[in-house]
Amino acid sequence: MRDGATDDLHVATACPLDCPDACSLTVSVRDGRIVELDGGHASDVTRGYICAKVRRFPERMYGPDRVRYPMVRTGRKGSGEFSRVSWDEALEKIASEITRVRDTISPEAILPFCYGGSNGLLTQDAVDMVLFRRLGASRLLRTVCAAPTGAANQALYGKMPSVVYQDYPETKLLILWGVNPGVSGIHAIPYIRAAQKNGAKLVVIDPRTTPQARAADLHLAIKPGTDVVVALAVHRYLFESGHADQAFLDAHTTGAELLRAKAAEWTFERAAEVAGVAAADLQQLAHWYAGSSPALVRCGWGLERNRNGGNASLAVLALPAVGGKFGVRGGGYAMSNSAAWGFTRPWLDAPEPPTRAINMNQLGEVLTEPPSPPVSLLFVYNCNPAATIPDQARVLRGLERDDLFTVVFEQVLTDTVPYADVVLPATTFLEHYDFAKGYGPITMQLTQPVVEPIGEAKSNADVFFDLGRRLGLFDEEQGRGELDSLLRVLNDLPPQVGSDLKATGVARPQWDGAPVQFVDVFPRTADAKVHLFPADLDREAPAGLYAYQPDPASDRFPLALISPASDRTISSTLGELTRPEVRLVIHPDDASARQIGDGEDVRIWNELGEVRCRAQVGTWIRPGTVVLPKGLWRRHTANGYTATALAPATLTDIGGGACFNDARVQVERAGARQQAPGGA
Ligand SMILES: Nc1nc2c(c(=O)[nH]1)N[C@H]1C(S)=C(S)[C@@H](COP(=O)(O)OP(=O)(O)OC[C@H]3O[C@@H](n4cnc5c(=O)[nH]c(N)nc54)[C@H](O)[C@@H]3O)O[C@H]1N2
Numbered sequence: 001m002r003d004g005a006t007d008d009l010h011v012a013t014a015c016p017l018d019c020p021d022a023c024s025l026t027v028s029v030r031d032g033r034i035v036e037l038d039g040g041h042a043s044d045v046t047r048g049y050i051c052a053k054v055r056r057f058p059e060r061m062y063g064p065d066r067v068r069y070p071m072v073r074t075g076r077k078g079s080g081e082f083s084r085v086s087w088d089e090a091l092e093k094i095a096s097e098i099t100r101v102r103d104t105i106s107p108e109a110i111l112p113f114c115y116g117g118s119n120g121l122l123t124q125d126a127v128d129m130v131l132f133r134r135l136g137a138s139r140l141l142r143t144v145c146a147a148p149t150g151a152a153n154q155a156l157y158g159k160m161p162s163v164v165y166q167d168y169p170e171t172k173l174l175i176l177w178g179v180n181p182g183v184s185g186i187h188a189i190p191y192i193r194a195a196q197k198n199g200a201k202l203v204v205i206d207p208r209t210t211p212q213a214r215a216a217d218l219h220l221a222i223k224p225g226t227d228v229v230v231a232l233a234v235h236r237y238l239f240e241s242g243h244a245d246q247a248f249l250d251a252h253t254t255g256a257e258l259l260r261a262k263a264a265e266w267t268f269e270r271a272a273e274v275a276g277v278a279a280a281d282l283q284q285l286a287h288w289y290a291g292s293s294p295a296l297v298r299c300g301w302g303l304e305r306n307r308n309g310g311n312a313s314l315a316v317l318a319l320p321a322v323g324g325k326f327g328v329r330g331g332g333y334a335m336s337n338s339a340a341w342g343f344t345r346p347w348l349d350a351p352e353p354p355t356r357a358i359n360m361n362q363l364g365e366v367l368t369e370p371p372s373p374p375v376s377l378l379f380v381y382n383c384n385p386a387a388t389i390p391d392q393a394r395v396l397r398g399l400e401r402d403d404l405f406t407v408v409f410e411q412v413l414t415d416t417v418p419y420a421d422v423v424l425p426a427t428t429f430l431e432h433y434d435f436a437k438g439y440g441p442i443t444m445q446l447t448q449p450v451v452e453p454i455g456e457a458k459s460n461a462d463v464f465f466d467l468g469r470r471l472g473l474f475d476e477e478q479g480r481g482e483l484d485s486l487l488r489v490l491n492d493l494p495p496q497v498g499s500d501l502k503a504t505g506v507a508r509p510q511w512d513g514a515p516v517q518f519v520d521v522f523p524r525t526a527d528a529k530v531h532l533f534p535a536d537l538d539r540e541a542p543a544g545l546y547a548y549q550p551d552p553a554s555d556r557f558p559l560a561l562i563s564p565a566s567d568r569t570i571s572s573t574l575g576e577l578t579r580p581e582v583r584l585v586i587h588p589d590d591a592s593a594r595q596i597g598d599g600e601d602v603r604i605w606n607e608l609g610e611v612r613c614r615a616q617v618g619t620w621i622r623p624g625t626v627v628l629p630k631g632l633w634r635r636h637t638a639n640g641y642t643a644t645a646l647a648p649a650t651l652t653d654i655g656g657g658a659c660f661n662d663a664r665v666q667v668e669r670a671g672a673r674q675q676a677p678g679g680a
Pocket residue numbers: 018019020116145146177178179180181183184185205206207208210222223224225226227300301302303304306562563564565566567568569570571572630631661
């Protein structure tokens with residue numbers, strides 16, 4: 001479409017970044033350059049507006065931190081000294097290193113390392129995965145996020161599609177549990193407000209007083225990691241007060257009696273003591289939940305990132321089954337809808353080899369205490385592990401290893417790039433094709449290139465295809481890169497989805513994108529029942545199902561540190577843009593006990609590391625808990641370490657997930673300021 005007045009070109013596309021909303025976009029282009037990015041109307045929920053950070057995406061594309069051409073390392077690892085080479089030289093070097101490691105050590109000494117850069121169907125688990133499978137590389141367990149909630153949702157319901165934003169206004173009780181949509185999925189907010197306007201009560205369960213908590217009828221500012229006992233106290237009430245839906249339990253579930261037995265010990269008083277809230281508030285929550293229909297639990301990811309995260313997710317997601325909340329529009333649960341489409345990836349035509357699996361949360365340990373065979377070649381793409389993986393100091397030590405060959409395929413000069421032996425420039429979603437699949441709203445949209453690639457940047461599909469051919473793993477039959485992959489995916493998608501995407505750029509599932517649970521969609525477990533006490537998870541969890549493992553706080557490290565999503569970045573993506581100074585949020589009681597005033601320099605530390613920045617004293621965090629944002633870059637703190645330096649590399653009880661919100665720390669005044677913080 002051309003704009004008569006300015007002659008700008010307006011291109012419709014979609015945002016595939018790691019956020020539930022998957023916004024449709026309108027991008028304005030002038031003389032081959034993007035001049036504006038705004039919301040589109042193709043998706044049902046974008047409604048013409050987008051978040052402030054993605055609006056700034058052109059600054060990222062054209063900015064000074066952009067990787068524009070391939071480079072090889074010339075200085076020591078971490079120094080960031082590189083010289084420019086051609087694509088041919090860079091790929092030949094990588095191919096020869098892959099061959100060397102494969103032939104002289106083991107194919108399993110190669111580890112592809114990728115996560116959430118783009119959640120699209122083309123940029124991940126496509127050509128890249130075929131290449132690494134054919135090589136026989138180690139497999140990566142992609143557990144840094146959503147592993148516990150995913151395992152719980154899978155075991156209970158086989159990841160049945162869940163309630164979408166559009167149906168929130170139908171509910172009478174909305175519980176936002178460990179989720180902060182005002183930051184992490186902003187298009188939910190108008191629907192939450194509509195629900196409240198329609199008379200719904202709002203409950204927020206979060207250690208922070210988020211804006212949604214402020215607007216809530218009830219805010220439970222629980223201690224991090226105690227969600228499992230809060231949910232079990234509600235279960236106990238439902239079972240013991242006659243509010244469990246016995247007919248539903250008999251017809252549609254297994255294991256209800258075992259869950260009931262686990263919940264029995266959690267009286268409101270006991271659970272309140274563990275969670276650090278008033279018993280009367282727990283009772284209020286239970287009464288409202290028992291008495292409301294439709295009632296909706298919107299489960300987020302804040303509650304999964306601790307030692308009890310898997311059991312917490314199970315207990316929370318099991319509530320609508322016990323309470324009988326399914327079968328009505330606006331009732332049930334809302335969790336990730338990433339699996340809602342229900343198709344696997346037929347274009348992934350290389351079977352998964354039975355090679356070694358490495359949990360990505362343990363990268364630091366894997367690199368510094370090498371297993372046999374060691375990881376000798378690390379191929380990083382769609383991920384920024386130097387900033388986002390737990391135990392940052394150890395990850396960085398591992399990346400410094402001289403006998404490790406590291407490839408970083410990136411859009412910008414992230415904190416991981418300085419550790420690369422070879423850097424490859426990647427296109428962004430405004431320069432390549434992709435499929436944007438939301439995990440809040442259930443839509444799929446075509447992402448298309450809006451401008452020519454910047455510098456010599458190339459798409460994942462093109463680069464992995466080229467590399468595979470150099471290694472003799474691909475021939476012409478696998479196509480020639482991105483466009484062939486695009487067509488392959490379009491043809492392999494379910495027919496209606498593929499043809500809708502071709503015709504309009506957007507597809508919705510058959511129930512028009514807004515399924516009612518137990519009316520339009522049902523559990524996708526083998527027997528179509530809800531498994532309230534899944535035996536395999538019971539064996540996996542160290543203390544068994546629905547167990548609470550106590551708070552690890554000690555006299556040395558008495559404070560819990562959490563690092564929730566911020567409105568400045570998506571994980572660490574966009575962290576290169578200027579942002580306000582980063583501060584540690586601390587409650588006035590904790591601050592005054594340490595003689596810390598607002599704005600003073602502090603040192604936050606534990607046995608894994610230390611972070612230095614300034615304090616922000618505020619009552620919007622419960623006493624005993626402190627907050628740093630997720631997704632910081634090393635330049636954002638005074639000493640170059642972030643919250644991930646304090647996050648333990650221990651795993652969650654279920655799913656092998658990351659424990660970002662399970663850090664225990666001490667905080668003290670840092671005295672005179674040594675060094676100004678980076679950023680703006
Ligand atoms: N702007 C923005 N949007 C994002 C992202 C981003 O980085 N920035 N990240 C995207 C990604 S990758 C994800 S996974 C999602 C995450 O989306 P959310 O789940 O909303 O993200 P978080 O901020 O990690 O956690 C939500 C809330 O949980 C609270 N919390 C922390 N610990 C606990 C606990 O033990 N129990 C309870 N009940 N609450 C707790 C935090 O205070 C926070 O307010 O957001 C996506 N959207």
